[in-house]
Amino acid sequence: MKDAERSSQVVIGIDLGTTNSLAAIVGPDGPRILCRADGTALIPSVVSFLPDGTHVVGEAARAMAITNPERTVHSVKRLMGQNLAEVQAHEAGRLGYEVTRDADSDLARVRIGERLLTPQEISALILAEVRRVAEAALGHPVQRAVITVPAYFDDSQRQATRDAARIAGLEALRIVNEPTAAALAYGLDTSREGNVVVYDLGGGTFDVSVLKITQGVYKVAATAGDTHLGGDDFDQLVMQRILSLIQERAGASTNEVPPAALQQIRLSAEQLKCQLSQSDHASLEIDLGQGAPMRFSLSRDAFEAAIRPLVDRTIACCQRALDDAGLPVDEVDEVVLVGGSTRIPLVRRLVAETFARTPHTELDPDRVVALGAAIQADVLSGGNKDLLLLDVIPLSLGIETVGGAFAKLITRNATVPVRATEMFSTSVDNQTAIEINVYQGERELVRDCRQLGAFKLRGIPPMPAGLPRIEVTFLVDADGVLTVSAREQRSEVKASIDVVPTHGLTRDQVKQIVRDSIRMARDDFAARELVELRNKARNLVAGTSRVLAMPEMPFTDEQRTSLGHDMERLEQLARGEDVAALRTACDEFGTRTQALADEAIGAAIKSELNRERSQLPSSGR
Amino acid sequence: MAAARPSRSEAARPLRCPSCSGEAGSSVACLACGRILREPEGATLFDRLGLSADEVFDAQTAEARYLRISRILHPDHRASDAPDIQELALENTARLNEAWRTLSDVQLRHEYLLELYAPGSLERHKKLSPDFLLSAMETSEELEDARSSGCQETIRRIARESRQQIEARMHGVASACSATIGRIARDDHVKEAERPTRLLPFHEWNIEQIAVLLHQARVYRRILKDTGVRT
Numbered sequence: 001m002k003d004a005e006r007s008s009q010v011v012i013g014i015d016l017g018t019t020n021s022l023a024a025i026v027g028p029d030g031p032r033i034l035c036r037a038d039g040t041a042l043i044p045s046v047v048s049f050l051p052d053g054t055h056v057v058g059e060a061a062r063a064m065a066i067t068n069p070e071r072t073v074h075s076v077k078r079l080m081g082q083n084l085a086e087v088q089a090h091e092a093g094r095l096g097y098e099v100t101r102d103a104d105s106d107l108a109r110v111r112i113g114e115r116l117l118t119p120q121e122i123s124a125l126i127l128a129e130v131r132r133v134a135e136a137a138l139g140h141p142v143q144r145a146v147i148t149v150p151a152y153f154d155d156s157q158r159q160a161t162r163d164a165a166r167i168a169g170l171e172a173l174r175i176v177n178e179p180t181a182a183a184l185a186y187g188l189d190t191s192r193e194g195n196v197v198v199y200d201l202g203g204g205t206f207d208v209s210v211l212k213i214t215q216g217v218y219k220v221a222a223t224a225g226d227t228h229l230g231g232d233d234f235d236q237l238v239m240q241r242i243l244s245l246i247q248e249r250a251g252a253s254t255n256e257v258p259p260a261a262l263q264q265i266r267l268s269a270e271q272l273k274c275q276l277s278q279s280d281h282a283s284l285e286i287d288l289g290q291g292a293p294m295r296f297s298l299s300r301d302a303f304e305a306a307i308r309p310l311v312d313r314t315i316a317c318c319q320r321a322l323d324d325a326g327l328p329v330d331e332v333d334e335v336v337l338v339g340g341s342t343r344i345p346l347v348r349r350l351v352a353e354t355f356a357r358t359p360h361t362e363l364d365p366d367r368v369v370a371l372g373a374a375i376q377a378d379v380l381s382g383g384n385k386d387l388l389l390l391d392v393i394p395l396s397l398g399i400e401t402v403g404g405a406f407a408k409l410i411t412r413n414a415t416v417p418v419r420a421t422e423m424f425s426t427s428v429d430n431q432t433a434i435e436i437n438v439y440q441g442e443r444e445l446v447r448d449c450r451q452l453g454a455f456k457l458r459g460i461p462p463m464p465a466g467l468p469r470i471e472v473t474f475l476v477d478a479d480g481v482l483t484v485s486a487r488e489q490r491s492e493v494k495a496s497i498d499v500v501p502t503h504g505l506t507r508d509q510v511k512q513i514v515r516d517s518i519r520m521a522r523d524d525f526a527a528r529e530l531v532e533l534r535n536k537a538r539n540l541v542a543g544t545s546r547v548l549a550m551p552e553m554p555f556t557d558e559q560r561t562s563l564g565h566d567m568e569r570l571e572q573l574a575r576g577e578d579v580a581a582l583r584t585a586c587d588e589f590g591t592r593t594q595a596l597a598d599e600a601i602g603a604a605i606k607s608e609l610n611r612e613r614s615q616l617p618s619s620g621r
Numbered sequence: 622m623a624a625a626r627p628s629r630s631e632a633a634r635p636l637r638c639p640s641c642s643g644e645a646g647s648s649v650a651c652l653a654c655g656r657i658l659r660e661p662e663g664a665t666l667f668d669r670l671g672l673s674a675d676e677v678f679d680a681q682t683a684e685a686r687y688l689r690i691s692r693i694l695h696p697d698h699r700a701s702d703a704p705d706i707q708e709l710a711l712e713n714t715a716r717l718n719e720a721w722r723t724l725s726d727v728q729l730r731h732e733y734l735l736e737l738y739a740p741g742s743l744e745r746h747k748k749l750s751p752d753f754l755l756s757a758m759e760t761s762e763e764l765e766d767a768r769s770s771g772c773q774e775t776i777r778r779i780a781r782e783s784r785q786q787i788e789a790r791m792h793g794v795a796s797a798c799s800a801t802i803g804r805i806a807r808d809d810h811v812k813e814a815e816r817p818t819r820l821l822p823f824h825e826w827n828i829e830q831i832a833v834l835l836h837q838a839r840v841y842r843r844i845l846k847d848t849g850v851r852t
Contacts, residue, residue, distance in 0.1 A: 173700065217688045380700040388692055414722060417696065419715035477711060478696050 011144045011173055011381045012134050013181070013373025014127065016161065018077040018204030018230060019340065020366060021045050021126050023134040023145075024374035026383060031185065031374045033367055034137040042366060043133060047125045048072040049112045057129035065267065069096040069259040071112050075232055076126075078204045079108045079119035080164075081156035090228045094236050096263050120160050124167035131170060144171045146377040148369050150205040151177035152225030152394045154440045155452045155482050162481065173380050175479035178202070179209035180391055181372025182338040183218055185363060194333035195221075197321075199351050199359065200369075201314060202339035204230040208318045210325040210332075219390040222324035222413045224317040229310060231273070231341040237306045238269035242286065242296050249294070261288045268296070276300045277343045304346045311347055315354050324413050335359040338368055390415050393476050400437040400446045409474055412442065417477050424470040424486075430462035436472065438482070455484045461491045533582045537574040540589055541567045547596070554599070566592065636661070636668060647671040647686075649713040650693045657694060657709050660716065666733060669720035674737055678730060687721045728842065731794050732835055739828045746832035749840070757840050764847060780850035783841045790838040797831045 012034065013024045020042040023034045035041040048061035049071040056064070065072045075095065079087055084101040087108045091099070098111040109116040127147075134142050147170075149161050158175050165172035179198035186196075193213050200207040207225035211218055242265050243257065257265070268286050275282035276298065283297030322329055335351060337359045342348065351359050363371070378384045393416050398408040409420035424434055434457045441449025460468050469489040476482050487494050544567060547553060548560060555563075566589055573582045635644045638651035638658065646652035648664035652671065660669075667674040670686045692698065694717060699710040723729045735742055760779060767775035 174697070214684075214688060217691065219688075376697075379697055382701050385698065388688075388695055389697060390691060390695075415718045417711050417715040418718055419712075475711070475715060478714075 009144075009381060010138070010140070010142060011146060011377035012142055013370055013375070013377045014130055014134075014145045014147045015178070015181075015367075015370035015373060016077065016123065016127060016130070016147055016149070016164075017045055017369075018075050018202055018232065019045060020203075021130050022367065022370045023130050024367070024370040025134070025138070026374050026378035031371045031378075033370060034134045036133055036136070041133075043126070043129055044074075045077065045126050046072060046074045047076070047122050049115075051113075055125060057125055065096065065263045066260050069263045070098065072263075073097050073110055073112075073117075073122050075204055076110070076119050076122045078228065078232070079110070080123065081154070081158075081160040082108050082119075084108050094232065096259050096266075120164045121167055123161070123164035127164060127168035127170060131168065142170075144173050144377075146174045146176055146373045146380065147172050148176050148178045148181050148373045150200075150202075150225060150227055151179050151207040151209050151220075151223040151391075152205065152227050153177075153480070154227075154395055154450060155397070155476075155480070156450070157227065158479060158481050162479070172479075174376060175481070176373055176376050176389070177207070177209065177220070177223065177391055177480075178369045179207045179223070179338060180211070180218065180220055180389060181370075181376060182336060182363075182368045183209070183211050183213070183372070184375045184387070184389065185368045185372035186334075186336050186360060187213060187218065192334065195327055195331055196334045196336060197318070197332050197355060198336045198338060199314070199318065199342065200225075200338040201341040201347060202230050203341070204228070204232050206230060206314050206317065208314070208321045210321050210327055216386045217388045217390060219415070220392045220413075221327065222321045223392055223394050224321040224324070225394070226313065226317060229313060230339075231270075233310055234273055234303075234307050234341065234344070235266060235269045237310075238272055238298065238303065239265055241298065241302075241306070242269060245296060246288075246294065257288075264288060272296070272298050273303070273344075276303050277345060300345070307344070307346065311344075311350055314347075315350055318351075318354055329355060332357070337361050338365050340366055391478070391480070392416060393418060393480055395440045396442055397438065397440050397452075397474065397476065397482065398449075400439060404446050406439055406441065406444060406446045406449050410476060416480055417475065419473060419475045421471055421473045424457075424472055425466050426460065426463070426468050427465055429465050431465065431468075432460045432462060433458045434460065434470065436484075438474070438484070452482065457486050459493060460488055461493055463490070530577065530579050530582070533579065533586055534574045536586050537570045537582065537589075540586065540593070541570055544593055544596075555596070559596070563593070563596075636664075636671075645671075647690050647717075649716055650690050652689065652693070655693050657699075657706060657713055659709070660713070665737060666720040666723055669717050670724065672724075674734060678724065680725065683721075683724060687717065687725075690717055727791060728835070728838060731791070731831070735828070735831055735835065742828050742832050743835065746829045747836055749833065749836055753837060753840075757844065760844055761847075764844060768847075776848050777850055780845055780848040783845040783848065786841040787838050787845065790834045790841070793834045794831050794838070797827050797834070 010025070013031075015022055015024075022041045022043060024031055025034060026032075033041045043058040044062040046061040046065065047055055047057050048064040048068055049055045050068070051071075055061075061072060062074075065074065075091075078091060079099065082090075083106040084099065085106070087099050099108050100111050100116065101107060102109050102116050107118065109118055110122060111117075131142055131145075145165065147161060147165055149158055153161070161175060162172050179200040182200060183196055183198050186192075193215070196211045196213060198207075198209045198211065200209075205225065205227050206229040207223065209223040210221045212221055213219075246257070246265075265286060265288075268284055271284060272282045275284075280300045281297065282300075283295060285293040285295050287293040322332075332355050335355045335357055337348065337351065342351075342359075342361070342365050348359065348361075375384070375387065376389060379387050379389070392413045393410060394412060396408045396412045397410040397420075398406050399422065401407045409422060410418050424436070426434065436455045436457065437446070438452045438455060439446045439449040440452055443449055455472075457470060457472070460470060467490070470486055471489055472484060472486045474482060474484055485494075544563060548555065548563065570585050570589055573585050576582070636646070636648055637643070638645040638654060638656060640651060640656045641654035643651070643653040645658060647670065648658065648660045648668035650657050665674060670683055670690065672678070672683060672686065691714065694710055694714045696707060696710050696714060699707050702710070723733050732743060760783070764776065764779050766772075767779065
């Protein structure tokens with residue numbers, strides 16, 4: 001009982017990455033990665049949907065990127081909390097699968113055949129796989145997790161991550177920023193103090209966070225980043241080079257390259273990139289299935305020249321983060337590198353130059369975030385009272401005012417949880433509702449910021465225009481997620497709020513998806529039960545027939561006819577799909593024949609004994 | 622922002638913890654017994670950090686306080702508490718963060734102090750002299766020209782000069798504050814709740830001076846920010 005309790009309270013840390021995902025936990029010997037039996041831990045964040053309606057996640061799905069490109073979803077993290085226009089602007093031409101929108105909203109959806117899936121649902125499938133691996137490693141169920149997101153994720157991207165967890169049946173106890181998690185993992189074994197910069201360049205996103213560590217308190221001073229900049233973009237640049245070479249040699253337009261070949265080229269580009277972290281020159285053969293395989297080679301110099309503008313962008317972000325933190329570069333004590341893309345020598349060199357010190361690379365950049373998430377999970381489950389994380393909101397948050405101006409209520413890099421209140425009133429007599437448009441961003445006009453949603457205040461008591469005093473409170477919690485509440489001060493009436501998220505799912509939609517997935521799970525269960533019941537029915541019929549065939553069984557003709565009828569009906573039901581009817585029929589038949597079976601046992605024993613004495617068994621069994 | 626509204630008259634000092642009846646040390650949590658408190662009406666941002674508005678602000682002491690109270694309050698350390706306690710922890714941590722954000726910034730802290738002692742004075746004395754506005758406007762225009770022509774030398778000079786302007790004003794604010802607030806702090810014969818109202822008219826000229834200096838410092842902070850030059 002104690003153990004069961006403990007296991008149901010266990011909280012794991014999950015790094016839900018653009019390229020790979022994995023889980024970790026704090027055990028008696030400190031944080032450790034949860035591995036499969038074969039020792040592997042990284043689960044490629046790829047889901048492949050098979051024509052028979054099932055799906056595979058991870059390595060198996062990644063292998064299908066070439067054979068099943070249009071139904072294999074990679075980098076879904078880049079779609080989280082985005083609408084179609086944003087996806088098209090950032091991801092044009094780089095995804096092998098089709099991104100579209102559904103009829104009544106502008107949200108990005110992935111089209112798999114006839115199905116339209118939200119990025120949240122696809123992320124949930126990845127989370128479910130991570131959970132399965134974790135449960136297998138731990139030997140008990142897992143219900144709660146700390147999940148990491150890029151520090152620069154805005155409200156809607158965080159919400160989407162929380163929703164994905166809910167769909168996967170996981171309670172996301174906390175959404176933690178990836179660079180902050182990495183700092184925790186690095187800080188643990190050294191208990192260092194001072195100013196730390198975490199430079200986190202992953203598969204799809206870039207973050208930089210400046211932290212001040214004092215006596216176990218990790219206080220983020222500032223964060224900056226780009227949620228559409230990462231290793232994927234480097235692959236894309238290499239891919240473009242390969243494509244133009246193909247064009248040169250074949251003279252054909254690259255628009256006609258089939259999706260499967262594009263995926264092949266994408267994988268090759270990634271391989272070349274990785275090779276160039278080890279050597280000055282890389283080359284490989286690309287077999288596109290038509291004509292002879294092509295050899296493509298790339299020098300590190302050429303690769304670095306191609307990616308340089310992107311890496312420079314990350315360095316500019318570092319400067320901004322230092323400015324926002326009010327920290328001169330010479331007061332930075334440590335620099336930590338996180339994310340697979342920090343294996344690129346150019347990245348290491350530029351970071352070292354910028355901060356004039358050698359960055360830390362001791363911990364595996366692919367695993368450090370999961371380890372940090374596990375440490376935070378340990379804090380939340382009460383296992384660690386010494387550590388405290390104080391994180392910030394990455395982007396300013398505010399409302400639309402007259403003329404489309406953006407009025408900031410909470411400025412970026414404010415420590416969360418953070419709260420702001422604002423007074424509103426009505427402009428028309430007896431007005432009972434007000435709409436507030438909430439935005440996140442740094443620009444002066446709301447049209448240049450991201451709309452988070454429309455908050456509709458209802459239930460304002462009818463009063464002359466301008467008389468109601470409605471106090472609206474904006475609260476950003478420790479996950480960086482916004483909630484809005486309102487109160488009319490004269491009447492003390494709590495105005496109710498309907499939230500229409502611009503880029504996310506409403507509560508009802510999430511509930512619906514969860515219900516659907518439970519129903520789907522139930523359908524799966526029903527299918528399994530049907531198979532089992534059919535087997536059972538077949539065995540019952542076979543067993544009974546055998547008994548009836550025994551010449552020594554003392555059955556009356558009436559009994560034989562009745563049993564024959566029942567068996568016929570059972571066989572008929574076993575051929576059908578009605579699980580409930582088949583279950584009932586099996587149960588009834590079982591009860592009826594139980595009595596006969598009891599009788600039969602006596603006779604059977606007698607006959608078996610006789611047979612054994614007289615001859616060898618007639619059947620094989 | 623009801624609780625954050627500057628007003629010195631209501632909260633009783635020292636703040637007592639209703640649970641252990643010891644001195645709470647903060648209006649949002651009891652440092653003695655670790656209980657989360659419902660903030661009393663009229664508590665100030667200083668009360669949240671358990672500091673006195675009348676004493677010289679020491680950044681290190683204040684930060685240590687902030688982190689200590691954070692450890693007690695933070696939702697991460699309250700994850701297994703009852704939902705209503707968790708909600709209060711969230712609410713109070715937001716209040717604590719608000720206090721630290723305002724008080725750790727030298728400009729915001731002095732603006733808040735001024736409002737605390739002389740409510741409405743920032744608004745009342747926001748008209749700046751034509752001479753000052755003209756000179757600030759000229760600097761702004763010069764900066765704009767330098768930025769469009771890419772003249773780094775001029776930009777750096779403007780940044781340096783703006784910094785000097787800010788420093789001079791904050792120095793003025795500090796000495797004016799010590800003449801006003803410092804005096805209040807030393808005057809033990811005046812009952813705490815009565816201090817501001819009794820002493821303020823006497824120092825009205827100082828209040829105006831502080832308000833104007835703070836407004837001017839703000840103008841130069843904006844110019845400094847526009848230069849994009851790092852500190």
